[in-house]
Amino acid sequence: MFTLHLDDFSLEHFLQHYWQQKPVVIRQGFQHFVDPISPDELAGLACEEEIESRLVYRKDGEWQAELGPFESYERLGERDWSLLVQAANHWSPQVAALAAPFSFLPKWRMDDVMASYATPGGGVGPHIDLYDVFICQGSGRRNWRVGERGNHRQFAAHAALLHTEPFEPIIDVELLSGDILYIPPGFPHDGVTIEHSMSFSVGFRAKSASDLLSGLADHLIDRELGGALMSDPGRPVHHEQGRIDAGDFARIKAHLRTVLEDDALLADFAGSYFSKTKCQLDLQELEQPFVEAELVAELARQGLTRIGGLRCFYVDQTVAQGVCYVDGERFEFGAAGRGAVLALCDHEHLSHALLKTWLRQPAFLAALTQWVNGGYWYFED
Template structure:
């Protein structure tokens, strides 16, 4: 199914993106849920899928993590089932991510889906990332507060909740409504009836993650082997002192590693295309031969990108799930990065090159692309 969001993107970015929360009534007209509560519950029974049950009973918050074997113990009120990265496991839900590609692919993270019974929610809390919450079946009330320093408290260690807040948005959302919340705005939602919510989350790496990731890259490639040297070592009054010139030189040694575009770009392409959640990778058996892929595409078959697979481009280089794809066929690589569904025409003359066909076959045999049924 194709979804279209009623958003004027230039206006939205100017007025709201990372600035203010907003409710977009009927953001998706005639909304149809791509998944049922039973299907969502089934996914939460799988080992590879990240899921939680959150309940609020007798004034106490309880959180349990999947996989779940049964839901028979649950009542009719005050609980929610939350399943992360559903777009990785359920193809129809991946279509909900595509309208948001008006924003950069590298910032988009995954699709979290929650099913809640009346009163179900996770309490008032803060997120450190942007999120678009699409209301599916049922109704849910959302409250959003002003961005102010909020004291976090932990009635449960898995729920980083905040103190109660005054609402600047207090809205009952119906199917197709979209709530956008930037980082740092406290919010809470609770279901008025059995309901589904779809949260399109955005990745926001911290400085700590970036430094740690780049350090791993440096170590793996044995970069930065040059040692500190000081042929003109400055004399000092106290031998215990480390003088400013030495600190500057040490800092410059570290910055020099980062300030190499070839390495920095290669690292970031690998780092940012790694998924934070498991992918539903199912390599074909038996593997495709390159000529079989050629014949299938020429006969009109189409290749579909695996849900959740991160394919990004930096300059002329394309990265897939943490690896750079080497090929001189730039239009074909651009097609891999920019199109979810690939037809023969998008590859241009690259299919006539045996080396590119071998590269494409390796990607398909890794389970990253598959032929449309």
């Protein structure tokens, strides 16, 4: 549905010279771009309790922000406000399709696709993001200013808005429909809408060491792992009671290293942790669930589509055992199921031809039937 068009450089050049290094404007990255969702449809999503949405506007010169759901926008007038819907790709297959052109980056790094509608003068103010973002301009026009990465002072313009001090732009550009602005983490930026417009931000998030260690601790606790006590038999007499000496410090590091060097344990953690979705999924459980034979027959008639936002991965260290992770859960199908795992995780759409070898494996067929009945994959008809 969407095809990324690069005139000035290749994907390899982009990754070597821009990714995580400096911002760049990609003119007509999407040619003949058509909004995957209309303003009215976006407003409809923002009516739903389970969907994360925000209104950002200015009142009497002061920044304001509200969290959804929202029922009406008439009070806001025709200027200076924006509606933002997080993880719109979870709820709209058309928005989800916008992520496909960015598959030159691994899915585990992706965050979501945020969709926004803004009136003239609308924006969220100058700010700094902690993730990589491809801002895809839809209908209308928006002016973007991007500053250099540096030690910028940030402050709360509102309880829900973290802004940054004025900055000197290194990019000052008007985006037209189909243009893309890539911004790495740490670069201040500010977008102001020129006319009623739509914008779609494809975000890629990295995790800090503290995030990963916190997640690993939860993983160990939930699975009752890493409970072995540190030991120090044969230690020498200790004379300075307040001291943690070099030998003890080395024992502490070694004890932690036993967890960090356990590849199987870390593979399970990484697969489970990164396959969990941050925002709610649009799961529609079937009222009339399939039995396995019916599922195979229907798959022969039409393919399955993964719901927007569903994350499923495998890790090199454990894929030989047919291990994969779907929405935070671990599944293992044995060595003979390795191909099924690759097909399942590497493809957004599943056909009978793609899966036929593994549909004869009871464990995989049972899991696939469970996923379809739970709404993780669906038949379009």
